[in-house]
Amino acid sequence: MGLAPHPPGRSSEKAIPMSINRLALLSLLACTAAAGPAHADARIEVVFDDPGSSWTAYYADIQRITVAAGNAWVDSFQSTASGAALTVKIGFDNIATANGRSATSAWTGHSSGGIALYQQGAAHELLTGLDPNGAAADIEVNLGIAGYLQGELWFDPAPALRLADVPLDRTDAMSVLLHEFGHALGFNGWRNGVTGALPGAYQSTFDALVYPAPSGPGLVFNGSRALGLYGQALPLTWGNYGHLGNAQESDDLLPDLMNGVAFYRGTRYAISTLDLAILSDLGLPMLAAAQPLLLSAVPEPAAAALWLGGLALLALRRRRPGPTALKGASTCAR
Ligand SMILES: [Ca+2]
Numbered sequence: 001m002g003l004a005p006h007p008p009g010r011s012s013e014k015a016i017p018m019s020i021n022r023l024a025l026l027s028l029l030a031c032t033a034a035a036g037p038a039h040a041d042a043r044i045e046v047v048f049d050d051p052g053s054s055w056t057a058y059y060a061d062i063q064r065i066t067v068a069a070g071n072a073w074v075d076s077f078q079s080t081a082s083g084a085a086l087t088v089k090i091g092f093d094n095i096a097t098a099n100g101r102s103a104t105s106a107w108t109g110h111s112s113g114g115i116a117l118y119q120q121g122a123a124h125e126l127l128t129g130l131d132p133n134g135a136a137a138d139i140e141v142n143l144g145i146a147g148y149l150q151g152e153l154w155f156d157p158a159p160a161l162r163l164a165d166v167p168l169d170r171t172d173a174m175s176v177l178l179h180e181f182g183h184a185l186g187f188n189g190w191r192n193g194v195t196g197a198l199p200g201a202y203q204s205t206f207d208a209l210v211y212p213a214p215s216g217p218g219l220v221f222n223g224s225r226a227l228g229l230y231g232q233a234l235p236l237t238w239g240n241y242g243h244l245g246n247a248q249e250s251d252d253l254l255p256d257l258m259n260g261v262a263f264y265r266g267t268r269y270a271i272s273t274l275d276l277a278i279l280s281d282l283g284l285p286m287l288a289a290a291q292p293l294l295l296s297a298v299p300e301p302a303a304a305a306l307w308l309g310g311l312a313l314l315a316l317r318r319r320r321p322g323p324t325a326l327k328g329a330s331t332c333a334r
């Protein structure tokens, strides 16, 4: 997903009401990328699914950003298995923004109740060094070519440093790729986004920690580390529960990289301590997950202009890979 040039209050897929003025008053999560030297040595590789070679002019930009985003996540692991290499296949689709996922998932056992438990394939390879789908790409990211790639995304010239100003009329592609890697590593599942029902006797590691909200509609994530940081179970985006927060009632989560409501133009999003805590709850050895959650107002440059004029909503498209051993895999088909 990514920021789309839509009028405030609407997204291209989910109509999620929100108040821009209210949003401007929020305390923002201080999203902190893991700092320090790399602790893991997994490689990020990029391939392009572009049969007509229509988008070659963007290859260098996309590759640079994708590798930097992948490295930022890999560096957030305490360690990764020797030889792990994540191959990211970049596709080009006639969609409003972008989407991403692991190409497959890996069976990791059974939950209580006998429900089969699956880990995102990319996370499984980082942990075990075993590639669940062999030579096939591990992560699939699709970029919208209805203007999103051409006129909306901004490609940071030095995405590992992130020092240049993000143009106020553009979406930071590094933020978008970081977000899609988040889905590929853990923020994904098969539950019904409204009822929370599982489609069968299988679930993702994320699904296993998702429950109906204790009061009111919606779903929450209640992994222990995330709960410890946030103080309560995390509200998930209504109807699109692989994301955090809602425009109402849980708008304090909207500055998070993995929020499901909005990305602002001219704004950088980074891997947050909360994101790391969630992945730790999914069994991934993340750095910094034990750090306290920082809550402070951290407006991005020219925030006022962004609040009023730069808002665009995320297209909340999330593909649902099926378990490798189940027929649900057919839902992967484009
Ligand atoms: Ca691989």
Ligand SMILES: [Ca+2]
Pocket: 087, 131, 132, 133, 134, 135, 136, 137, 138
């Ligand atoms: Ca593979």
